[in-house]
Amino acid sequence: MRWLVYGEGALSGLxxxxxxxxxxxxxxxxxxxxxxxxxxxxxxxTIELNAFDPAQTPDVVIAALKAYDIETWLEQARQHAWYRQxxxxxxxxxxxxxxxxxxxxxxxxxxxxxGAFRDGAxxxxxxxxxxxxxxxxxxxxxxxxxxxxxxxxxxxxxxxxNIQNKRWHKLAINCLINPLTVLYDCKNGELLxxxxxxxxxxxxxxxxxxxxxxxxxxxASELVADAQKVIQATAQNRSxxxxxxxxQRRTEIDYLNGFVVQQCEQLGLSAPTHRWLWEHVKAVxxxx
Numbered sequence: 001m002r003w004l005v006y007g008e009g010a011l012s013g014l015x016x017x018x019x020x021x022x023x024x025x026x027x028x029x030x031x032x033x034x035x036x037x038x039x040x041x042x043x044x045x046t047i048e049l050n051a052f053d054p055a056q057t058p059d060v061v062i063a064a065l066k067a068y069d070i071e072t073w074l075e076q077a078r079q080h081a082w083y084r085q086x087x088x089x090x091x092x093x094x095x096x097x098x099x100x101x102x103x104x105x106x107x108x109x110x111x112x113x114x115g116a117f118r119d120g121a122x123x124x125x126x127x128x129x130x131x132x133x134x135x136x137x138x139x140x141x142x143x144x145x146x147x148x149x150x151x152x153x154x155x156x157x158x159x160x161x162n163i164q165n166k167r168w169h170k171l172a173i174n175c176l177i178n179p180l181t182v183l184y185d186c187k188n189g190e191l192l193x194x195x196x197x198x199x200x201x202x203x204x205x206x207x208x209x210x211x212x213x214x215x216x217x218x219x220a221s222e223l224v225a226d227a228q229k230v231i232q233a234t235a236q237n238r239s240x241x242x243x244x245x246x247x248q249r250r251t252e253i254d255y256l257n258g259f260v261v262q263q264c265e266q267l268g269l270s271a272p273t274h275r276w277l278w279e280h281v282k283a284v285x286x287x288x
Contacts, residue, residue: 001149004029004058005049006073010116011091012064013039013123017047018153027052039123047123057082060146062110064091067255071102087142089133093240094255095171097262099136107136109163111170114154115237127234130156134163168216169226172207175257176200176227178241179277182251182284185242189235200224202273207260213267241281248288253281 005016006029017039020026028036029052038048061082063073070092077083084104091110096102111134115127131154133142142159151157160166177188184194204220204227211218244251257274264271 001025001060001146002027002056002058004052004061006061006063007065008036009064010118010123011112011114012062013047013118014041014114014116014125015062015064015154016049017041017045017123019149020047020049021045022149022153024149024153026050027056027058037121039118039121041123042125043122054080058086060087060089060143062089062091064110066250067092067094067096067252068250070096074102074104087146090136092255093174093252095167095259096255097259103136105137105140108140108142109134109136109167111163111166112154115234117237117243126237130158132158132160132163132166134160134166136163138162165216168211168214169218169223171256171259172204172211172218172223173227173230175207175260175274175277176203176223177231178239179253179257179281181239181242182245182281183277187235187242188231188237188239191231199273199277200227203257203277206264206269206271206274209269210260210264210267210271213269245281245284251281251285253278253285257281 028049035051112131113129204223257278260274
């Protein structure tokens with residue numbers, strides 16, 4: 001089975017390495033088009049991956065990218081004959097506006113709690129988690145053999161008939177944690193040393209009002225409790241948003257709290273706390 005992985009981040013490197021360790025043929029497409037660099041996984045195994053060869057048609061594509069790169073990637077992927085013929089697995093933080101019209105019918109969403117980070121040539125699988133896979137278009141099925149391979153490579157890998165609920169839940173948790181780590185310039189666990197109870201409650205209240213309008217049922221107290229669990233479980237981790245700020249890169253705030261604000265506005269709802277954090281992070285970005 002031939003797997004094509006797009007992306008040069010920690011998550012794309014992790015899934016590519018794990019697939020190769022299961023004796024899969026893995027190609028990696030880099031942004032620059034140069035061959036992927038070898039890296040060391042968990043200070044143990046040296047991983048050397050194949051460069052993407054357009055002459056070889058993949059059986060499945062995994063694109064683990066920043067949300068703001070998805071549309072550009074889709075435009076590039078459309079140039080390939082396989083674009084609408086094979087499963088496209090997408091993984092990105094947040095949500096895109098009008099995904100149902102933007103993403104092709106053969107798109108699948110990958111949501112994961114596995115933690116990974118890169119430090120030069122080192123790639124560390126920092127946190128054991130789990131993954132969920134589901135179709136963008138309701139009713140689409142994923143090939144069982146491919147799902148089994150994913151489950152062997154980075155277990156556990158669950159199939160979810162309704163992946164959107166899981167994506168919205170992850171969106172909520174990211175909105176309740178990531179921008180606050182930027183606000184206080186701290187690791188996840190260090191948030192507990194700051195006055196986050198009130199803003200998290202307000203963020204959750206605003207999110208629940210939106211979710212309820214869209215047919216999803218959570219309570220604000222559930223979301224706050226879930227966010228607290230993630231903070232404690234990832235206490236030593238630096239959020240991807242804060243990592244982007246430290247590296248002076250664009251964050252995904254537009255696709256997290258910014259997305260919530262835009263969706264609320266369309267439905268006549270108010271999300272002042274999400275807007276406040278959205279504007280704060282954008283102000284920090286503007287200093288680069």
